[in-house]
Amino acid sequence: MNKKQLERWSPALLLLAIIVIWEVIIRVFGVSEFIFPSPSRIWEQTMQHKAIILSHAWRTFWVTMAGFGIAIVVGVLLGFLIGSSRLAYAAVYPLMTAFNALPKAAFVPILVVWFGIGVGPAVLTAFLISFFPIMVNIATGLATLEPELEDVLRVLGAKRWDVLTKVGLPRSMPYFFGSLKVSITLAFVGTTVSEMTASNEGIGYLLISAGSSMQMGLAFSGLLVVGAMAMAMYELFSYIEKHTTGWAHRSTQRGG
């Protein structure tokens, strides 16, 4: 029981330990605030600028969610397409892999030319960086159907569509939720990177402007806020995953 509780609180304890050690090192060695601010100083600055930080954070949050929303729709549709057709899989997959290898930050200047400074490039960068895992996971879930199960259904006269909706999609749900957890954190990366060069709002912009005015505490607050948002969303999807596809986790725990 005690061990279980320790396991549960271990992330919080580790975080606390890191903060304490960080604070101690900064104080003992007298590191300048302009090089590396202490946690207490970061907290002070966060509180001091909280209205500004909050407005930038809100902007980053909804821009990310918009990009992520598009990524879900496009990822699921593309994944469905390439997972359900061998031809589409053969045709699309290599190109998609090549596309995924491109650094998404490199798209930002192009997107700026097309959509101007502001929301457009940020939403699209978040989308571009996060749809790939969703697509791959949906496709994998659909493409790895057991042939025997397919035979059982086809003998009954099931159409391809029946097989996909009755078996393929539910079966790929654990893969889907797994990919959402990865994708949402990527989407925050996409938004922040885009905002750093192509926006006058958002945490990315805040980071750049704080850095250029040597407000290191504020820059660190920005990082803190992005990290907190990404972690919160990760936990949210993790929670949804556990409560909708518990069968997948329990069956693996029991070794099938």
Next chain:
Amino acid sequence: MPVASAPAAASDDAFVDFENVWLAYNDELLASNTFAVEDINLKIKQGEFIAIVGPSGCGKSTFMKLTTGLKMPSKGTVHIDGQPVTGPLKISGMAFQAPSLLPWRSTLDNVLLPLEIVEPFRSQFKDRRKEFEERANNLLTSVGLGGLGSKFPWELSGGMQQRASICRALIHEPKMLLLDEPFAALDAFTREELWCILRDLWEAQRFNVILVTHDLRESVFLADTVYCMSRSPGRFVVKRDIPIPRTRDLEVTYSREFTDIVHELRGRIGAMRKAGMDLVQ
């Protein structure tokens, strides 16, 4: 396919009728005369229980695919119930060695799955759900899974999952049940238990059964007729009627008559294997 051949097949009183059936999996293999099964001639009576035994990879599964219409023969014809087979037959149910139940559905919902797909149940599914559920529950009770319908498959043991899988194959009251080594992964006691369950289901409903198995005792205990297949090319080489009277009790498996038949089949398969080896050399 000439329609005239249909009544002829029906007058033979054969429910399943294979005439000179050959199957190559693709055109390349066909061109090189490599067949998965060769020259199959087989007549199965209405309600007959047959078993097919043979070494692994001898085309037993191919035979199943031909019978269900999942594959079309390269040469020859297959008639089922007097009709030439042109596509998947909805009058059959299948179960395999792996129970392949869907883990996100309760056992009851797994058993109900075929009714969500096969007409005419499919269009009535919403209206008659209560009735269907009752039918599924009765079926589950008849195989000893009464009251377990709400459990998920992964909460059941291997033998229980296999019973549920057989229920799923039978829920739409098929005329033909195809079983591909359904008991191979179970322990000996559970296997014999399930033999009796299958026997009881069959005696109550008298559907056709085609059971593919490695186990000679299983085939002799359950079937009316046992066929042996040879390996590549897959051919039926032995047909043996099992005259042991019904209802067969597990005790029968220790009788002289039973073991003699098992021995005889074993001898013939052994001879066949030896001949096959000689051919290879």
